[in-house]
Amino acid sequence: MQLQINGQATQINATTLDELISELELPRESLVVEHNSQIVRQQQWAQTRLSQDDVLELLSFVGGG
Amino acid sequence: MSDTALTLGEKTFTNRLFTGTGKFAANSQIPQMLAASGSEMITVALRRIDLTSETENILNFIPNTVTLLPNTSGARTAEQAVRVARIAREAGCGNFIKIEVITDSKYLMPDNYETLKATEILAEEGFVVLPYVLPDLPLAKRLESAGAAAIMPLGAPIGTNRGLETKPLLAMLIENCSVPVIVDAGIGLPSQAAAAMEMGADAVLVNTAIATARDPEVMGQAFDLAVRAGRAAYLAESAETSLTARASSPLTGFLD
Numbered sequence: 001m002q003l004q005i006n007g008q009a010t011q012i013n014a015t016t017l018d019e020l021i022s023e024l025e026l027p028r029e030s031l032v033v034e035h036n037s038q039i040v041r042q043q044q045w046a047q048t049r050l051s052q053d054d055v056l057e058l059l060s061f062v063g064g065g
Numbered sequence: 066m067s068d069t070a071l072t073l074g075e076k077t078f079t080n081r082l083f084t085g086t087g088k089f090a091a092n093s094q095i096p097q098m099l100a101a102s103g104s105e106m107i108t109v110a111l112r113r114i115d116l117t118s119e120t121e122n123i124l125n126f127i128p129n130t131v132t133l134l135p136n137t138s139g140a141r142t143a144e145q146a147v148r149v150a151r152i153a154r155e156a157g158c159g160n161f162i163k164i165e166v167i168t169d170s171k172y173l174m175p176d177n178y179e180t181l182k183a184t185e186i187l188a189e190e191g192f193v194v195l196p197y198v199l200p201d202l203p204l205a206k207r208l209e210s211a212g213a214a215a216i217m218p219l220g221a222p223i224g225t226n227r228g229l230e231t232k233p234l235l236a237m238l239i240e241n242c243s244v245p246v247i248v249d250a251g252i253g254l255p256s257q258a259a260a261a262m263e264m265g266a267d268a269v270l271v272n273t274a275i276a277t278a279r280d281p282e283v284m285g286q287a288f289d290l291a292v293r294a295g296r297a298a299y300l301a302e303s304a305e306t307s308l309t310a311r312a313s314s315p316l317t318g319f320l321d
Contacts (some may be wrong), residue, residue: 007114026114032120032156039155057113059152061123063092064110065085065136065223065250065272 004055017048020056032059068300071245071267074161074193074216076132080105081249081262082292083134084285085272086123088224094281095106095126102285106132108163108272110158111149112139134195136163143182150187162187163217163249173223177204181211188212195248200234202241209244217270218244219250220261224273226253229260239265255284255291264296264305 003010003020014020017040021028033040034057040048070077084104089095099107111124123191127133135153140146143166150162162186166179180196183205188194191212198204200218208216218238220225227249229235239246244267253274254259271288278284 006116024116026116027119030124031114031150032111034152039152041155041226058116059111060114060120061109061135061153061156061158062112062120063086063089063123064136065087065108065270065276 001050001053003050006056006058008044012033015050017050017056018022019047020050021045026058026062030060032061033057036057067298073195073245075164076193078132078268078293079175080289081268081296082258082288083107083249083268083270084111084275085270086127086276087272091282092121092123092126094276095123097282098275098285099131101282102275102289104285104289105129105136106161108134108136108270109158110136110138113151115226116312122278132161133158134161134163136165136197137183138165138167138168140183141168141176141179142166143179143186146179146183147186150183150192154192157197160191161193162195164194175199175219177201181207183244184208184213185211188214195247200231200238201259202234202237205238205242205246209279213244214293215247215267217244217247219246219252220257221253227251227259227275228253232260232264235261235266236264255287258288259291259295259298261294263298265299266290 014023070079080103082104085104085108102165110132135158153168164180164183166176172299175197179200182195184196195215196213197217204246205216221230247268248261248266250318251268258269274286275281288293
């Protein structure tokens with residue numbers, strides 16, 4: 001299905017957020033996820049089901065002043 | 066010298082130099098700088114991850130004894146700043162937030178109006194709100210009423226290292242604010258940090274001047290010393306200035 005990930009239309013096979021993070025090989029410990037404008041904590045990634053056209057923001061902390 | 070600790074929210078800070086994580090040549094310099102400077106609070110930013118390459122987790126370079134101060138950089142409106150703050154808290158970074166709302170990319174001047182709106186919302190939600198602003202006394206009083214934990218006025222534009230160009234305006238805030246005043250942005254040298262502390266600033270926040278020094282570790286230490294010196298001078302209450310000389314030695318001639 002197609003999702004909007006960080007502003008880009010992206011084709012994925014995963015059906016849950018947890019599967020998506022594995023599919024994209026993302027670093028789990030530092031990842032902050034917003035799913036359709038809702039922040040999803042790591043414990044809820046496996047239960048969070050994805051649907052066509054969902055909007056995901058995948059964020060992390062970086063250096064800043 | 067007896068001094069009281071600086072209290073922000075429920076935390077107390079004995080070191081009055083706050084630092085940032087931006088612009089270091091290598092993240093491994095950050096823990097060295099923190100150890101050398103004794104800084105007890107450091108800023109971080111939140112951004113979209115790069116899906117195509119692996120990056121280091123900045124949080125791994127910050128000891129857990131140091132308080133994280135996430136900023137809302139990248140926000141152009143109060144609404145965006147509120148969103149960043151909520152995400153940062155949810156991500157486990159505590160409830161401190163530096164509000165930074167900037168629409169001007171040339172001078173990176175903070176938008177005081179949007180910053181006030183974000184402060185009102187976030188203070189209500191229990192955040193320890195540290196708004197980064199232009200030093201404007203009526204605005205500072207409004208921020209206080211809105212529940213800001215401190216006011217963070219700029220000395221000069223971000224990253225310019227030009228020092229306390231806003232000095233008379235900073236003095237008005239320091240004299241009249243009932244919450245702590247933390248001079249943020251523009252401080253380029255330890256002597257400028259000392260000057261801010263001598264004036265009675267409660268703390269300073271320094272990023273660029275430390276991170277882009279050839280040796281950030283030693284510069285962190287230099288800033289620590291300067292902030293301590295300036296604070297001690299403030300507490301000691303400096304002597305008066307005069308246009309005419311006032312002899313330190315007896316005025317009589319040598320053999321009179």
